[in-house]
Amino acid sequence: MKQISTRFSIAVHTLSLIAVSSDDCTGDFIADSVNTNPVIIRRIMGMLKKAGLLEVRPGVGGASLLKSPEKITLLDIYRAVNVTEENKLFRIHDDPNVRCPVGRNIELVLQSELKEAQSAMEQRLAQTNLSQLTTRFK
């Protein structure tokens, strides 16, 4: 089965580090904690930057949050690294046969149901913020 990309968990890891150790969080330092290649971290930090979650100090190194940890939810992070698009977690087979009553309607019917399911998941993510996580890193 196909899982949601580790970009998301790595992004959470990265933001947690920045929230905790604030400074001295260079890409290499984070990559060492995550245990991956620094380029992976820089790519993800680029997305988080674009989403307005953090600010990076080019040349000098390190990054800092642009919002307080209480204001950054898992949903914000999830959206930032675009592991899924709005209403597109589930893929629906395309071009079903329109001459069949089921084929003609399946797409719309399923779309609304699956959108609800995706939304339920995302709303659960929205309930957790970064500061709730960082208190658990002792």
Added chain:
Amino acid sequence: MKQISTRFSIAVHTLSLIAVSSDDCTGDFIADSVNTNPVIIRRIMGMLKKAGLLEVRPGVGGASLLKSPEKITLLDIYRAVNVTEENKLFRIHDDPNVRCPVGRNIELVLQSELKEAQSAMEQRLAQTNLSQLTTRFK
């Protein structure tokens, strides 16, 4: 981004057809409505069969439900085609650095949060059953 496989939507389509047109639902007939190759349908029907949702008539052709449509939920179907495993919708990067407080705890902390999110989605799927869908195929 990576989406949940169309196996799921095709399985729903397939079961809907069987629920509606009961007989004369051969693999080729279903494949024509779904607009894909019959082998894809047979593979999915094999999974639905293994999950105890339907019964196939080999040789003669066609299939029938083993439970009433009210008793088959989207979650049942979702599980049957194993698009995701229990608690594994989100992939978490592995082997984070244990010498770092964040790296040491991230896995457990995230696992419990993400399990909740996945569960919220699945519980929403469990609320819809096949008969609710088939009434919308007119």
Added chain:
DNA sequence: ATAGATATAACTATAATGGTTACAACGGTG
């Protein structure tokens, strides 16, 4: 025996992912 089904193995093309190397640009510090 045959015709029309299902069952399944083997193979292919495609696409996302995760990782790597390479290099340009930035910005303090000596």
Added chain:
DNA sequence: CACCGTTGTAACCATTATAGTTATATCTAT
């Protein structure tokens, strides 16, 4: 000003799941 450790990206590769295809074996009513 030159250097060094950064960040920012582009380009490339290996791996994997998916979706589809072809081919073949098996089943069952007629």
